[in-house]
Amino acid sequence: MRLLIDVGNTSLKAVLWHNEQAQPADINDLPWLQITEVIYACVGRSDLLNDVLAQAASNNIICFEAKVTKTLGNLVCAYEHVANLGIDRWLALIAGFTLYPNTACIVVDAGTATTIDVLNSEGLHLGGWILPGLDLMTSSLTQNTQRVFDDGKTPFTNELGKNTPNGLKNGALVATIGAIEQAKLHLTDKKTEQKVQIIFAGGYGLLLQQQFEGSIFDSLLVMKGLNYWYELTETV
């Protein structure tokens, strides 16, 4: 089985990949005798990751770090300086491209930050945006104003706000929805009326997915991307 690790800015996530399926991994008690390789990606440094990599080394298990490249098969990165693109964004794009071949996609990873990436049906990444995640949007307002407050129980809904927590939470949600609507404009081809698949991942992915008919939520999108990255990359 394969150990897949995604290190973000706030958390480390790990799964064991076996028989085309993900199983939860206990990072403090890994089944090293069964692990054949470790594939990892990190947007930030992590002591926990270093510890796991050291354990892998002492068990003679080979580790691969996923990196952004200008191309991967027919997938082409929009950035000139590809190393500046977050690897989590690239992996989510790899997963979208592989799961929905020949289909234009908008890939949204909604966690600490919300990233929105636009991919045309030929595999050209047209670019994307980085927004504060929903929690960052609301906390930056409550922390930098006197009177904007949250009550900890008001949900995010796509409605006008009629009190402060409502205005705050819904403002963050509709700002994010509006950005996704803008992304669609970059894929609209008047001649072909092609289908655009919107794919959500991340802690707030399900909430956002519910706002877009025909869209999908895949909590394992980045992990699937890691696995596809490994399978599509010559690692020898």
Ligand SMILES: Nc1ncnc2c1ncn2[C@@H]1O[C@H](COP(=O)(O)OP(=O)(O)OP(=O)(O)O)[C@@H](O)[C@H]1O
């Ligand atoms: N059901 C949920 N499970 C986990 N997180 C949730 C959930 N609902 C909302 N969230 C929010 O989603 C965010 C975490 O999302 P996610 O795990 O995608 O983080 P992340 O930004 O990818 O973190 P990292 O940068 O460390 O990878 C937090 O802001 C959290 O409050």
Ligand SMILES: CC(C)(CO)[C@@H](O)C(=O)NCCC(=O)O
């Ligand atoms: C935007 C985040 C923090 C989202 O996790 C990550 O993808 C990242 O650090 N990106 C680097 C900047 C960029 O993607 O242009």
Ligand SMILES: [K+]
């Ligand atoms: K992430």
